[in-house]
Amino acid sequence: MTTTPKNTIFISHATPRDDDFTRWLALKLIGLGYNVWCDILKLPKGSDFWKNIEQELRQNTCKFLIVLSATSNQSSGVLNEIATALKVKKQLNDETFIIPLIIDENLSYDEIN
Numbered sequence: 001m002t003t004t005p006k007n008t009i010f011i012s013h014a015t016p017r018d019d020d021f022t023r024w025l026a027l028k029l030i031g032l033g034y035n036v037w038c039d040i041l042k043l044p045k046g047s048d049f050w051k052n053i054e055q056e057l058r059q060n061t062c063k064f065l066i067v068l069s070a071t072s073n074q075s076s077g078v079l080n081e082i083a084t085a086l087k088v089k090k091q092l093n094d095e096t097f098i099i100p101l102i103i104d105e106n107l108s109y110d111e112i113n
Contacts, residue, residue: 006092008060011038012081014072021103022067037061050080057084064088064097069104 009029013022019040026036037056043049057064064085072078082098089097 006060006062008035008037008056009063009065010057010061010085011036011065011067012072012078012085013038013067014069014075014078017071018067018069018103025065025067025101035060053081054084057081057088061085061088062097063099065099065101068100068102071104 011022011026013019022038023040026038026041029036037060039049039053042056043052064081066072066078066082066085085098089095
């Protein structure tokens with residue numbers, strides 16, 4: 001049985017306030033030739049969003065970028081994505097699977113652990 005290699009960079013973010021940065025990053029990565037998934041570009045309106053997110057994380061994601069702000073640490077959706085990403089990281093045995101991107105200058109490293 002042949003498995004398809006995971007080739008998607010998944011970008012997680014919490015709030016509409018993070019949309020501009022997330023969109024900019026996604027389009028920059030796409031322009032460089034990467035396959036990128038983020039909800040503001042790929043999530044169909046009215047869909048079972050968690051099913052889509054979980055499937056993308058488990059089946060296609062090679063790197064999980066998380067846009068961190070003070071708000072993201074309180075979002076249940078982001079926390080669910082992180083929990084799933086941690087499982088995938090363990091399954092892949094890839095210590096660099098999760099890549100934090102701190103965009104809130106008031107957020108300390110201690111707050112993301």
